[in-house]
Amino acid sequence: MTEHVAGDRQTAADPRVTTSQGWPAPRARVPLHATVHVPGSKSEGNRALVLAALGDGPSTITGLPDARDIRLMIAALRGLGTTIAPGDAHEVTVHPGPLHAATAPIDCGLAGTVMRFVPPLAALVAGTTRFVGDDRAAERPIAPLLEGLRQLGAATSSDAIPFDLTAPDELTGHEVSIDASASSQFISGLLLAAAAFPQGIDLMHTGATVPSAPHIDMTIAMLARHGVRVAQPERGRRWVVESGMIRAADERIEPDLTNAAVFLIAGVITGGSVAVADWPRRSTQPGALIGPVLARMGAAFATGAGRATATHRDDLQGAELDLRPASELTCSVAALAVAARGTTTIRGVGHIRGHETDRIAAIATELTRVGVDVAELPDGLRIEGMAGRLDQLHPSTGDGLFRCYADHRMAHLGALIGLMVPGIRLDDVGSTTKTMPDFPGEWDRLVNAR
Numbered sequence: 165m166t167e168h169v170a171g172d173r174q175t176a177a178d179p180r181v182t183t184s185q186g187w188p189a190p191r192a193r194v195p196l197h198a199t200v201h202v203p204g205s206k207s208e209g210n211r212a213l214v215l216a217a218l219g220d221g222p223s224t225i226t227g228l229p230d231a232r233d234i235r236l237m238i239a240a241l242r243g244l245g246t247t248i249a250p251g252d253a254h255e256v257t258v259h260p261g262p263l264h265a266a267t268a269p270i271d272c273g274l275a276g277t278v279m280r281f282v283p284p285l286a287a288l289v290a291g292t293t294r295f296v297g298d299d300r301a302a303e304r305p306i307a308p309l310l311e312g313l314r315q316l317g318a319a320t321s322s323d324a325i326p327f328d329l330t331a332p333d334e335l336t337g338h339e340v341s342i343d344a345s346a347s348s349q350f351i352s353g354l355l356l357a358a359a360a361f362p363q364g365i366d367l368m369h370t371g372a373t374v375p376s377a378p379h380i381d382m383t384i385a386m387l388a389r390h391g392v393r394v395a396q397p398e399r400g401r402r403w404v405v406e407s408g409m410i411r412a413a414d415e416r417i418e419p420d421l422t423n424a425a426v427f428l429i430a431g432v433i434t435g436g437s438v439a440v441a442d443w444p445r446r447s448t449q450p451g452a453l454i455g456p457v458l459a460r461m462g463a464a465f466a467t468g469a470g471r472a473t474a475t476h477r478d479d480l481q482g483a484e485l486d487l488r489p490a491s492e493l494t495c496s497v498a499a500l501a502v503a504a505r506g507t508t509t510i511r512g513v514g515h516i517r518g519h520e521t522d523r524i525a526a527i528a529t530e531l532t533r534v535g536v537d538v539a540e541l542p543d544g545l546r547i548e549g550m551a552g553r554l555d556q557l558h559p560s561t562g563d564g565l566f567r568c569y570a571d572h573r574m575a576h577l578g579a580l581i582g583l584m585v586p587g588i589r590l591d592d593v594g595s596t597t598k599t600m601p602d603f604p605g606e607w608d609r610l611v612n613a614r
Contacts, residue, residue, distance in 0.1 A: 359387075
């Protein structure tokens with residue numbers, strides 16, 4: 165296998181990104197065989213940054229990706245009074261400072277972790293902080309989180325970005341009831357700051373099953389490393405945190421397993437084998453569930469010796485998949501379904517209509533445009549596999565561009581489809597900088613590895 169590192173180089177001047185005709189997704193003419201190193205998890209990284217900002221002393225975080233969501237979080241925490249000093253590559257040391265209301269608007273971009281994890285910190289200090297974001301940020305759900313903060317004693321000017329959050333001298337609430345069925349980040353955001361609330365929190369979820377529950381497990385595990393215990397009298401429904409100290413603790417961030425899944429799937433759908441280095445033995449990342457999905461659809465998946473390897477074995481077979489615990493995998497798994505034989509039904513992901521874009525509609529639209537038979541379901545998709553018929557697929561009709569909708573996961577889908585279909589061009593591969601700064605370059609190196 166060829167080995168390469170998915171690094172963190174900036175790509176703004178890369179002609180592969182900026183061409184007015186879109187980014188030409190490379191086609192795989194031979195089975196792909198490589199070992200890749202992917203940058204750290206932005207989900208872990210942004211949780212680590214928030215906890216470090218609330219800690220009782222300095223914390224050093226290593227393995228942070230130089231991704232947009234991380235940069236937005238660092239800027240937001242600095243705006244609230246935290247000192248964050250860069251160290252060696254992918255390392256920062258966080259020095260908690262007295263928090264204060266931000267004097268300039270906090271830019272959330274399209275980062276769910278920023279727009280949902282930072283307002284609880286702003287609620288800890290008297291004054292008004294304004295939150296803004298990208299044009300599509302207003303479409304991302306945030307109302308339940310803000311309702312929870314109002315129950316604790318804060319005030320908000322609206323239930324969507326942009327909004328002002330005004331905190332009193334001290335929060336007085338303790339019991340919070342919200343519907344978090346649209347995003348587990350509502351729960352995580354409140355839990356991360358809960359020990360700093362004067363009375364802690366008794367948090368109740370009132371709606372349907374919370375999606376992406378492993379992300380809550382990630383939050384609870386990281387809180388434990390900082391000395392905060394989360395009681396769960398009703399698992400998946402109620403969380404209780406007592407007021408107390410959040411200890412400083414150094415963190416090493418795992419590779420982003422959802423991004424890693426894109427590379428693993430690339431190996432499988434081209435008839436090859438791709439390994440991801442530094443795969444953790446145990447992980448709370450939802451992306452770790454790519455292993456069972458690959459095995460269910462007929463690929464070989466193995467872990468050991470510090471890596472995970474996915475290998476094409478026989479024809480991929482369509483399957484019934486409940487991706488509620490790992491909905492971030494939906495776009496990449498959709499490409500796997502296209503390469504399979506038979507029907508794949510993905511369920512349990514209705515909440516991804518409120519992600520960076522309506523991902524269910526976007527997947528259905530773009531796959532239909534290249535010739536795949538796709539049906540939208542209320543909570544997912546039904547995709548007819550094209551195994552043995554991939555030569556019937558074609559570049560998108562109309563302007564010929566595969567639309568990414570400013571969504572990094574849709575760009576991943578387009579790149580995977582491009583491995584199988586000649587002439588695919590992505591209209592916004594730059595959206596991948598959200599979690600992986602040089603995805604275009606690393607993808608090109610993967611496809612052209614020798």
